[in-house]
Amino acid sequence: MTLAPRTTALLDHALATAQREGRVPSVVAGLVRGGGLVWHGAVGTLDGRASGEPADADTQYRMGSITKTFVAVCVLRLRDAGRLDLADRFEEHVPGSALGGATLEQLLTHAAGAQAETDGPWWERTPGGDWDALVASGAAQRFRAGRRFHYSNVGYGALGRLLEVHHGTGWFDVVRAELLEPLGMSRTTTRPAGRAAQGLAVHPFADLLLREPEHDGGAMGPAGQLWTTVTDLARWAAFLGGDTAGLLAPETLAEMCEPHHVVDEPGQPWTGAHGLGWQVWNEDGVRFAGHGGSMPGFLAGLRVRLVGGDGVVTLANTTSTAVMRGLGDDLLRVLGEEEPAPVEPWSADGDPASLELVGTWHWGASTTTARLVGEDLVLGEPGTARGSRFRRTGQDAWVGLDSYHTGEPLRVVRRADGTVSHLDLASFRFTRTPYDPTADVPGGVDDLGWH
Template sequence: MTHDPSNHTDLDPGTARHLHHLLATEQRRGRLPSVAAGIVRGGALVWSDAIGTVDGRAEGVASDTDTQYRMGSITKTFVAVAVLRLRDAGRLDLADRFEDHVPGSRIGGATIAQLLSHGGGVQAETNGPWWERTPGGDWDALAFSPVAQRFRAGRRFHYTNVGFAALGELVARAHGADWFDVVRRDLLAPLGMTRTTTRPDGRAAPGLAVHPFADVLLPEPEHDAGAMAPAGQLWTTVEDLARWAGFAGGDTGDVLSRDTLAEMYEPHTLADDPGQPWTAAHGLGWQVWNVDGTRYAGHGGSMPGFLAGLRVDVESGDGAVVLTNTTTGMAPVTTAARLLTDFAEREPLTPEPWHASGDPSVLDLVGTWHWGPSVSTARVVGEHLVLGDPGTARGSRFAPVGADEWVGLDGYYTGEPLRVLRSADGIPTHLDLASFRFTRTPYDPTADVPGGVHDGGWR
């Protein structure tokens, strides 16, 4: 059974047919009992589809975009946002040791930032039986099992489910409430995500394993993971997860500042496999990718019986989500990436019209400046002063922070101060950028160049 892909307004029918074909091909190739997916643009679900039946049988009930699936490790992104909200409220610092907030465990020396980015060296899984298939205990049972560090904190990337169980405990202790009660109150409710729960609720797909050598199915167990729940417990629908993709694309509402979201996307630890070129990293709770210069963020999810993927283009805000009820058989983040790429190619964003919006009061800063004999051009784009070409050499944008004071936004000069120095009659004479002196002519002797300018001048 299939969902009709033609009922999407404002979407070219050819695009809908192509995406439907892509999803149907993936369902057949991967032998997926069911798969549901969606595309988000401008914070809204603009395309969705579902293929297959929830129990994998021809006569079964068809999946749809309101069918719950387990999202697995995408759960970690919700925990991470809850942690960053605590930071933004002044309740903690990312450089704090975990021990400062949850004392007594053997992983207490790792910082909160290291746990968020899988850089704390914490062991990947629990010491007990396969936690994804067995009911979980409380935090004390987990923390004193004993949990250990496999690597020196800060040394390298080492994915850890236990680390996010720890962060869930931190959130719970900071609020004096269960971690999911905090997520539901502070994240899900404001975003209208009413179908995201810790256990299946209402219409839900069962977790299934497909035999590798025969077309037969095996139900997977479902349970409460206890203290490990923050690592992968949540269930959701395409419609709800699409709202989270809209959030990830920048439609954060009052839940989180866009500056904090951008901070979460900054790479902290590289997913570095020996012999392979790296294109993926982990930020603060989010996976991030750099594909041919385009930045993406999101996360994958895997639990027995379920796979999930979420991926957004950081610049455009477009996103894709994929949910399926099988233990193996597809790479959901890769499928989300393919849907997103094909959608963008067939439905390109129309550029916003240009309008004059510049500030004439900063016109005296534009034009040619010199760093020693090196030539740079300054221009004003919107509210930013742009020196050189951002992304090339030391080119950077600068945001105003005061009268004749700016701060760098890109590359080498990110966070560095730029001051405009003026003559008595108010004409800019030079720029002081992180102690470097930019002058209107190469090594202008009247501009107080550090180290002085040779008395003989140019020769």
């Protein structure tokens, strides 16, 4: 897909404006649509000086906590292979730590109550030790597991160790073999390799720079170690958008993006939550997933609209600035306004055999409508009251896909002559007339009928 010159000009201008207003030494960004990188841009230099080397699409930046999403996908691959269950306690796989009582799901969703940071020196700016050293330094719980969302870098250090125990090799070796190499992400590494930006802090009151240290985080590496380029990170955004190259089942990816625990900030409405490794946002009814990242000297962002798959990635070599989150939103807005996503043409490819299920149904004295949308049977309006979509699982058998009836069975009950008598939805009867006395309504229908 090639964007129109006007769209490209607006995107380039937004990126340049953010770099200047945010006083960012360099920033690169990319937009993903249809599983591919449709635009990328770069502004600034690797060392922040006017005479420095310009940033480009092959420049590495540290992605920080986006690293966690790679670890999480590898854990879910273990689950899908039957080698663990998310309800397992951590100690069943990695004994001997204070986090042993937490479940794997709680660690993935930051609900294990694990401490946010290590007890030692500022781990993001100092070399890290091995897992035994991390355990010896604390790795304690601050809250009862399952009580609340509490972001924990230590918890992802533990999940990295889980990968090592199951695979018998380093956590990055697992990520590289299972994800990076199959996806062609050859410029994603644990340490800067080749062309890479210098991590920098910008003085808050002067146009001056301070070089930030670069190091190996050791056992804390799974929380934020990886370096990447805008091209590689865009491939990961396409993965989140559904182009998983067969490395993860679609239903597993969808499960990872379900909100498990809201991010509760006092006095603020709930707009964010955390899934199984991915952050999730609900903004005016539009769902996004992705992750942010920060390490001293670097900021990164990845956001994908879950319906449609449009995504944005951003990388910058600055410790702090207020413009990066807004930049991603601005770039996605320009793409959506200037280049609306293609509309799939309607076609008459419904199943005439299911026509007997559409039309008006009654649950007690309430009325709802059933209609066919593609392969799905839709009762009511999904998102309103108990409206849900259902997908066929067998002869006269369906299962709920969303809302109140997610996972619940819908059974078509027939008369002796094969015609449809009623629908049984998780024990509730839907009949063609209110309380149809011939439809085996539980509790019976009063002999007086309607009066």
